[in-house]
Amino acid sequence: MKENLYKYILGIADNSLILGQRLGELTGHGPSLETDIACTNLSLDLLGQVRSYYQYAAKILGNGKTEDDIAMLRLEHEYLNVLLVEQPNTDFAYSMGRQFLFDVYHFLFLNELQKSTDITLSAIAIKSIKEVSYHQRFSSDWIKRLGDGTEESHQKMQTAIDDLWTYTDELFRQTEADIAMVTEGVGVDVTKLKDTYYKKVAEVLEEATLKIPESKYFQKGGKHGIHTEHMGYLLADLQYMQRTYPNMEW
Amino acid sequence: MSTTKNWPLWEVFVRSKNGLEHRHFGSLHAADAEMALENARDVYTRRNEGVSIWVVESKHITASNPEHNGEMFEPAQDKVYRHPTFYELPDEVKYM
Numbered sequence: 001m002k003e004n005l006y007k008y009i010l011g012i013a014d015n016s017l018i019l020g021q022r023l024g025e026l027t028g029h030g031p032s033l034e035t036d037i038a039c040t041n042l043s044l045d046l047l048g049q050v051r052s053y054y055q056y057a058a059k060i061l062g063n064g065k066t067e068d069d070i071a072m073l074r075l076e077h078e079y080l081n082v083l084l085v086e087q088p089n090t091d092f093a094y095s096m097g098r099q100f101l102f103d104v105y106h107f108l109f110l111n112e113l114q115k116s117t118d119i120t121l122s123a124i125a126i127k128s129i130k131e132v133s134y135h136q137r138f139s140s141d142w143i144k145r146l147g148d149g150t151e152e153s154h155q156k157m158q159t160a161i162d163d164l165w166t167y168t169d170e171l172f173r174q175t176e177a178d179i180a181m182v183t184e185g186v187g188v189d190v191t192k193l194k195d196t197y198y199k200k201v202a203e204v205l206e207e208a209t210l211k212i213p214e215s216k217y218f219q220k221g222g223k224h225g226i227h228t229e230h231m232g233y234l235l236a237d238l239q240y241m242q243r244t245y246p247n248m249e250w
Numbered sequence: 251m252s253t254t255k256n257w258p259l260w261e262v263f264v265r266s267k268n269g270l271e272h273r274h275f276g277s278l279h280a281a282d283a284e285m286a287l288e289n290a291r292d293v294y295t296r297r298n299e300g301v302s303i304w305v306v307e308s309k310h311i312t313a314s315n316p317e318h319n320g321e322m323f324e325p326a327q328d329k330v331y332r333h334p335t336f337y338e339l340p341d342e343v344k345y346m
Contacts, residue, residue, distance in 0.1 A: 032257070034278050034289035041292050138288060145281070 006060045007080065007177035008187055009121070010070075011223060012113075013053035014081035017071060018231075019102060020046035021238050022089060031092050038138060042099070045131040052124045072242040076235055077225035080175075084167035086222070086231045090160070093146055093153070097160035100139035104200050105171045106132050108193045117185040140204045147208025154209065161205065162213050169218035171197070178223075259308040260286040262293075264300035272304050280305075 023043035030036025054067035089095045113125035146157040172194040181187030202212050257279040263272035275294045280286035286305040
């Protein structure tokens with residue numbers, strides 16, 4: 001089995017799965033009917049992308065496990081998503097802040113992944129980037145609206161960005177599997193995306209009249225399966241049906 | 251979390267295909283035109299329903315008053331010459 005490739009795919013897919021789950025939690029709880037539908041749409045886009053990745057991962061695994069097994073039945077430390085995407089929906093500013101900080105990265109990442117020498121990954125990237133381009137537009141707009149909105153919305157948006165900032169650096173860290181895949185021309189060298197990322201983020205924050213956090217203390221661990229305290233609860237929700245009724249289908 | 255009660259109502263018009271006209275699809279709440287477009291995209295055009303969206307704030311639409319339906323819409327029935335019913339349509343002409 002191609003161990004590095006398998007781990008590399010999980011790293012990408014788990015980001016979208018976990019963020020999709022977080023967005024799904026807002027279904028029926030969005031601040032307005034229209035925003036509620038929009039967040040559910042983002043979630044569905046991400047889950048759609050995730051299926052392609054996990055189907056590919058299942059093929060590589062080649063031991064009879066399906067995309068569902070991989071998505072639903074791993075243990076917490078086997079999920080390789082970044083810490084940013086598992087952060088809770090504290091309020092709408094947090095949800096949009098998390099979305100924005102991930103979307104800017106996600107777009108840059110897929111843009112490069114399109115050039116992967118792995119044709120499956122490249123095809124998924126080409127298919128997904130239009131959706132993610134819209135995600136980025138949607139979340140950027142909300143950052144500007146809330147940041148440049150009322151005194152209260154500005155304060156809430158700033159608090160969310162300040163809190164989530166500590167999880168941004170991890171996006172640009174590489175695991176051993178990542179480095180191996182970059183060497184083979186399969187993976188994206190995320191360290192090269194960092195400057196563009198912070199520049200793009202700063203542009204939107206400035207337009208939103210928000211301060212760019214100065215903190216240089218960053219959290220990491222997700223890419224190695226070490227998660228924040230929120231992850232267990234998220235997985236309990238995500239995995240409940242499959243664990244309670246094994247092999248259930250719609 | 252604040253509600254949308256302060257957001258104005260917008261009417262959404264979608265062109266399903268190039269060459270067809272925009273048709274009224276429904277209405278939604280949004281803070282401004284840009285948000286109305288995004289909301290319209292998310293609410294109405296996620297399944298290839300359209301190629302173009304118009305949004306207009308509902309308050310800019312002037313509507314006829316149902317109380318005046320009589321004078322507006324019910325022409326005198328005795329002036330039969332107003333209705334194009336005195337010629338025969340060729341079979342080739344459909345959908346009239």
